[in-house]
Amino acid sequence: MQHLIILPDLGQTTSEAKVLKWLKQPGDPIRRGEPLLTVETDKVDMDVESFADGFLRGILVPEGSVVAALAPLAVVTATLQESWMPPAPATEQPAPEPIVSREKPAGREVPAAPELPREPAPAHEFRARPLTPEQQLAMFRRMLLCRQFEDRVYYLFLQGRMPGTIHQAQGQEACAVGVCAALGPGDMITSTHRPHEHAVARGIPVRSLMAELFARSTGCCRGKGGSMHIGDVSLGMLPAVAIVGGGIPLAAGFALAFQYLKTGNIVACFFGDGATNIGPFHEAVNVAAIWNLPVVFVCENNKYGASTAIEKVTRVPHVSDRAGAYGIPGRRVDGNDLEAVYAAMLEAAAAARAGAGPTLLELETYRFAGHSRSDPGHYRPKEEVEQWKLRDPIERYQRFLIEQGLLSPEQAAEMRNEVERELDEAVAFAEGSPQPAPEDCLTDVFA
């Protein structure tokens, strides 16, 4: 199996990059997600990662050369034994000379697994909660689905198979899953420009999400929405709102309808730390407070709004402190602790359902990836990223479940494989689905 590594599309203002340094040499083992080379655009230096496990075989562009977006860079094969071919040239340019410098002798067949972070965050802080083992395993699996969905989407981007841009949430799974696990079928969530994990956690089928990202007519928004607007109101998620803070008044409004119609449902309103400085946040939280609207304001404080650190733009130390200004409870929760998020959300949801009004939940978390696909995140100290990776919510919960005797490492591995198969199916469904017709853009303007 041969994989062609390309220079990914780096955004709207970058069409080419210079190869600075190859981090691997032909013959080296490579894991999916591991950097292969560093490139320099007119803005930044960034790593290009492999989307496949295997071995680097051919380097197609030498260091110092300038390549266009989507141009081939390297060939990775699944095994060291198999032969490989440089890609057929797309244009009249001569085929690139492969630089097959020093293939290492065939070694181990399977590349070494990356080492897990050594000092894990304590996994014992989970209090006893009214969760059955089945629920715990289901929540764990849902976190895997969130993470692996995001990873898969990222690899599809690296392969140049998806249009547009993406904002990914790897690292924030406990927030999405902990909150959504406390909701019922009639409840509603609102989301942001970073909505994939919210949607997966809410239970929108991954095939309809994948199809939307592939811009297909079978997508949850029929190809009209795209990554930043995924959602399905019939399944409890309004189309995501990509205007920062724009979803917060909508959440309050939806809650007003729930209150008026006496449905007993609530709205969980997701937004980021950056959104707490925009006017609509303050207007909507105040109104929800004075009218006791059945809404929970869920702030995923991942410390940054794009490149801007929250403490540079906010004077209060914690987002949850702001609740006091509206006379509602504010709770600060470890957003990488699945059951802590779940417990806090259950309590806030119960209050909202009981007519006691909104809570401002601040979930402290971190996004492992850059702000968007083309952001290498140079504004964050490396040590900070590494520290947070030690608190990976999935690794933590897995350790907890294993300690509790609810899960074995083998079962966890099997679950991951099962999720991969589900995603394979979703990608196949999406890629096999029809494109919308061009004129379809003319419909759905008015009801």
Next chain:
Amino acid sequence: MSSHNPPVVRKLTMAEALREALREEMRRDERVILLGEDIGVEGGFGGAFTVTLGLEREFGHHRVIDTPISEAAIAGLAAGAAMGGLRPVADVQYGDFLFLAMDQLVNQAAKMRYMSGGKLTVPMVFRAPVGATTRGAQHAQSPEGFFLHVPGLKVACPATPYDAKGLLKTAIRDPNPVLFFEHKLLYGSKGSRKEAGGWELVADVPEEEYLIPFGEAKVVRPGSRLTVVATLLMVHKSMQAAAILSESGIDIEVIDLRTLVPLDEEAIFASVRKTGRLVIVEEDNLTGGWGAEVAARVADACIDYLDGPIRRVAAPDTPVPFAPVMENFYVPSVERIVGAVKALLGAGGSVG
């Protein structure tokens, strides 16, 4: 460009040309400050499209000011600081976010001079990237038309690096609030982008200082059979259409308006009086775009010279769709421009 004294000329992208305009004006005038999100963060992006990249190193954070995500405040801060004696250049990351700043721009910045009986000036610039680039409905709109309708606001919309630099410098020195629209697919980078249609995104920009006055359209291609009026990305698509049409012997004139307020009516009228036919090309929705205003004024002033109806090539009246196949249908294409020109010449009975 001046011809007598051969200037030092470099190839710049529009992003670089805009950055140079900001740098020159900040060096020239200490009152010029920049306000916006992620514009001066170390290790950051230089705004959403790199225009301010590195400026904080030269001018410091007291002049390249990173704000919270607070568009209404950004616009109001700019207007307030302008009245207070500064020359702020603020920006939104995407033109769609202008709608969060509408009160400060429309009710405050635009009306202050009038309400004060002419005692106040509001010398501010508000930059906004526009245009559809497969990001879906909330990162794609071309909202220039909204601002045309606001007395007291000027509107600039450069199509080339050269014009972008000269117009931005003029905007900064203008005593009025200026909305400055930039097209995302024209910011450019080395090499040309596929979705930008493959045209050259770098252009000659002289090192010596120059300003481009507002209200002067540019005839980017002289021609005799028909006039095309366009702005931003549509200038480039119209030029491609002109090249295709010239292969079948149809020679059209292409005018880049460069500013919408003030509007260079005379340039449009003169061209229409010469060619007798007008096609207006804009990326905005058809209804109520700037093209409607141009059409009305041409009908008013040049009706006797017109040999056929005025045609508009614009986006349909829908939000911007995400799927590339739909977006390509939505955004006016070179083929649609060619078709409109041919239909109009056919209707006039004189296809060349």
